[in-house]
Amino acid sequence: MDEIELIRACREGSETAFEELIRMHESKVYSLCRRMCRDEDNALEAAQDTFLAVWRGIGSFREDSTFSTWLYRLATNACLDLLRREKKHSGGVSLDDEDVHIDLPDPAPQxxxxxxxxxxxxxxxxxxxxxxxxxxxxxxxxxxxxxxxxxxxxxxxxxxxxxxxxxxxxxxxxxxxxxxxxxxxxxxxxxxxxxx
Amino acid sequence: MNHEEYRDLLSALLDGELDEAQRASALAHLDECEECRAYYAELCAVHDAIAELEPETVPAGFAESVMARLLEGEKVVKLKKRSPWRGWTALAACAAVVVLAVGVTQNSRKSANTNTMEMAPAAPAAGYREEGAEEPSTGGSMLMQSMTMAPAGGVNDAAADLAEYEGNESVVMTVPTADANPAEKAEGLREAELLLYGEDAEFWLWNHGEYDDAEQGYWVDRETLSELPEGLSLGTSELVARWNASERSFAFVRAADAEAQR
CATH class of the missing domain: 1.10.10.10 (Winged helix-like DNA-binding domain superfamily/Winged helix DNA-binding domain)
Incomplete structure (x- = not known):
């Protein structure tokens, strides 16, 4: 099925179609979330949240709109929401913070x-x-x-x-x-x- | 047009977002202005640096993980507390004076720590590059040294123009000057920023929102904002229309009378 057909099937509650829609767009959604969020777990959660928002909102998505633009909107919202929650819980991270985790280079000879x-x-x-x-x-x-x-x-x-x-x-x-x-x-x- | 005005233009030139007249103007300016040529070269370098990032790999089983959350039902999503402070609302409502005496639960933040940086020494640009033009070979290299983050002594025009920010924390954006009238201040607010009108607006925000002391306002989620009590309103401005059209789940809100006093 093409994207429009998948969207229509999702509207009718097809979880199979939804899973296929996820696979079609998971790469770009995850990529954006990964680069928005420092933490890998947060990126994963934001990416999952994005697709769950798709499922919840697919009924109101207008077919004359661009699905990917809508998807990016949901993804950026998911990332911003999550980042805001993280800051609230952690008190924020400063570049001067001694606890900032910096990945060390691989010690193996390269x-x-x-x-x-x-x-x-x-x-x-x-x-x-x-x-x-x-x-x-x-x-x-x-x-x-x-x-x-x-x-x-x-x-x-x-x-x-x-x-x-x-x-x-x-x-x-x-x-x-x-x-x-x-x-x-x-x-x-x-x-x-x-x-x- | 001065250099500041050209800077936005040059970034758009790199992205191929200019019409023919603007593009011609930008290129003509680059021919004449060494400073802007250097700036444009730096924009290209940043563009290249991001383009050369390794692609992200979707974790195996990602689609299945989404389906698993979906099939667990909405209850999983609803159990997530977006706003831990909500539990204080009932207490605050029935004992406002006591809660005020106890203190307000706020997001604890470090004091503002503005990093100001000087522009790096300009590297001469051999020419200009635009999106869609033949891509040059990526033979450039970056000289890497240990990462030290030391604020520079001075603030150049570009850095001063940039919003201040505390590392990864929320940004303090440039806002209209104190002598701007309230309407102008409202127009200067960022997207999803709203004003709440009404006699008890500030108190309602304190009860229902999350105070951001860096930006001196409240974050309120969409659902809560849709249930304003009688006597409070968001008005009918373009800001509200924009908020309604957006799909952001949190809005940044200030009480209108408090805003007028800023």
């Missing part, structure tokens, strides 16, 4: 390039987690999920102008974070842009 790449990945993820939730949200929808500004506006309920400025500020914040941590970017001459 090629230098692999170590550097692993460190790079970790630093960029930490920088993303350090962003305010609302900034991380729009940046990930743009960079990771490749949504247009209009789609991001629809998914988040933000004004288009707000989406544009938040993405810009999020990129700037990320750049400043990575620069302030002592790491900086080196540009390869092979990364020369193409002026059109």
């Amino acid at each position: 090629p230098e390039e692999a170590i550097e790449r692993s460190e790079t990945q970790r630093m960029v993820r930490e920088a993303l987690y350090a962003l305010p939730d609302g900034y991380r949200e729009v940046l990930l929808l743009r960079e990771s999920e490749q949504l247009s500004y209009q789609e991001i506006a629809e998914a988040t309920g933000l004004e288009l102008g707000t989406v544009k400025s938040r993405i810009n500020r999020a990129r700037l914040a990320l750049k400043n974070y990575l620069a302030a941590s002592g790491n900086f970017f080196e540009f390869s001459t092979s990364k020369a842009a193409k002026k059109q």
